[in-house]
Amino acid sequence: TTRAVVAGCGHYLPDRIVENAEFEKTLDTSDEWIRARSGIERRHFAADGQTTSDMAARAARAALADSGRTPADVDAIILATSTADLTFPSAATMVQAELGMTGGFAFDVQAVCAGFVYALANAHALIVSGQVNRVLVIGAETFSRIMDWTDRSTCVLFGDGAGALLLEAQAGTGDVSDRGVLSTDLHSDGRHRDILYVDGGVSTQSTGHLRMQGREVFRHAVEKLADTAEAALGKAGLTGQDVDWVVPHQANIRIIQGTARKLGLPMERVVVTVQDHGNTSAASIPLALSVGQARGQIRKGDLLVTEAIGGGLAWGAVVLRW
Ligand code: ACO
Numbered sequence: 001t002t003r004a005v006v007a008g009c010g011h012y013l014p015d016r017i018v019e020n021a022e023f024e025k026t027l028d029t030s031d032e033w034i035r036a037r038s039g040i041e042r043r044h045f046a047a048d049g050q051t052t053s054d055m056a057a058r059a060a061r062a063a064l065a066d067s068g069r070t071p072a073d074v075d076a077i078i079l080a081t082s083t084a085d086l087t088f089p090s091a092a093t094m095v096q097a098e099l100g101m102t103g104g105f106a107f108d109v110q111a112v113c114a115g116f117v118y119a120l121a122n123a124h125a126l127i128v129s130g131q132v133n134r135v136l137v138i139g140a141e142t143f144s145r146i147m148d149w150t151d152r153s154t155c156v157l158f159g160d161g162a163g164a165l166l167l168e169a170q171a172g173t174g175d176v177s178d179r180g181v182l183s184t185d186l187h188s189d190g191r192h193r194d195i196l197y198v199d200g201g202v203s204t205q206s207t208g209h210l211r212m213q214g215r216e217v218f219r220h221a222v223e224k225l226a227d228t229a230e231a232a233l234g235k236a237g238l239t240g241q242d243v244d245w246v247v248p249h250q251a252n253i254r255i256i257q258g259t260a261r262k263l264g265l266p267m268e269r270v271v272v273t274v275q276d277h278g279n280t281s282a283a284s285i286p287l288a289l290s291v292g293q294a295r296g297q298i299r300k301g302d303l304l305v306t307e308a309i310g311g312g313l314a315w316g317a318v319v320l321r322w
Contacts, residue, residue: 003172003180004127006322007069007134010062011163011290012055013044013277020156027152034156039253043159043278045144051085052162053094056140059162059286060095063136067166071099074166075132077106078123080115080139080282082311083146084108087202095138104132111188112196113249113310115139115282120165120306120318121184127169138164139282146198148209157251158210159278163286176236179301179321183235185228186316192220196311217309221255224315226262229307232317240264242303247292249308250274250284259307271297281310298322 019042020031034040046055056079064070077099079092092106111118116139123135140162147155172178195216200208225248233239240263248256250273260270271292273284280287285306292298302322309315 001172001174001178002128002130002169003178004124004167005170005180006165006320007168008063008065008067008166009164009286009290009293010059010066011161011287012058012062013161014046014050014055016045016047017042018045023152023156026149027156029152029156038157039274040157040278041275044161046142046160050142052081052083052140052142053085053091053098055142055160055162056081056091056138056164057095057098059140059164060099060136060138062290063164063166069134069166071101074101074134074136075104076123076126076135077104078109078119078135078137079106080109080111080119081141082110082112082115082281083142091140111310111314112312113251113279113281113284114308114312114314114316115310116285117306117308117316117318118186118314120181121186121316123167124181124184127167133169135167136164137167138162139284139286141281141283143210143279143281146208146210153214154210154212157279159280161277161280161283161287163283163290165286165289176238176321182319182321183232184316184318185232185235187224187228188312188314190312192313196313218252218255220313221251221309222258222262224309224313225255225259225307228315228317229259229263229305232319233305236319238303238319243269243305244302245292245298245304246270247285247288247304247306249310250277250288251279
């Protein structure tokens with residue numbers, strides 16, 4: 001059996017850190033409200049002019065350094081983002097150029113906050129079907145560019161950043177003791193468009209701002225996330241009890257806690273970074289993987305389940321042994 005195994009992991013966060021208290025100057029909000037309702041304490045924002053592909057390339061270089069590989073070893077780049085630099089070309093091809101690669105192929109995946117899970121599932125499929133040996137899977141976002149800074153119910157929740165994994169084809173035995181991706185589970189349901197969307201885009205000729213009915217999103221999130229995590233575990237012949245680390249999309253600590261409770265897992269087995277990063281959409285899971293590894297939480301051989309939900313709605317989960 002061919003497995004898509006994590007060979008390296010890295011991240012990049014822009015220098016500018018904004019604490020909750022900064023929003024008190026311009027909005028009717030408070031540090032206490034933001035912490036209590038979301039778990040967020042601070043977030044990073046990209047510098048003026050800094051782009052998604054710039055942050056993505058930095059995260060990719062960190063993942064390559066962690067793996068001991070070079071850009072010449074990479075066959076494909078899949079970049080999950082909803083905030084690409086330009087309408088086209090893809091931000092992934094910009095990363096490819098930045099890394100000095102002239103071979104292989106690169107493309108973006110757009111599934112909002114579920115983007116990294118979608119990208120990981122696609123990279124896995126390319127590897128197990130024998131089309132490529134090494135794929136950089138990146139999540140990178142500049143959500144600060146689509147915030148309505150007068151809307152306190154959204155602009156305090158999001159942040160910018162990037163994270164990346166290098167996945168590599170390796171021979172496995174075919175059982176769940178193998179390292180690498182063990183199962184994937186993806187879903188979307190376009191009927192829920194209006195509860196989380198950006199009110200602009202190319203064919204409507206504007207950039208737009210993020211609009212969200214937070215309570216409605218919350219209502220869907222816990223149930224769908226627990227269901228998809230359980231489905232992915234089931235496909236691999238595993239249950240929640242086999243999991244060393246849940247690495248959830250970092251949107252809101254209450255969603256993360258609710259999902260862990262539904263999976264029957266204590267918070268000691270959940271990687272949490274939302275307090276420091278806010279919601280970085282498709283970047284949040286690779287950021288949490290990289291930070292979790294750097295903290296010494298996630299170790300080689302650990303069984304992980306990642307899960308995410310976002311605009312669409314689109315959601316899904318990936319089970320992998322680190
Ligand atoms: N500061 C102070 N008060 C606020 C703020 C703020 N920043 N934002 C909203 N409020 C007010 C509201 O106006 C409301 O006031 P009202 O009762 O007078 O109308 C009150 O606080 C309660 O608002 P709710 O929306 O009911 O608060 P809730 O407990 O649901 O928390 C939150 C809001 C944090 C948005 C929550 O619903 C949530 O996290 N939902 C999920 C959103 C999410 O995770 N989205 C991302 C997932 S997908 C993706 O990542 C793109």
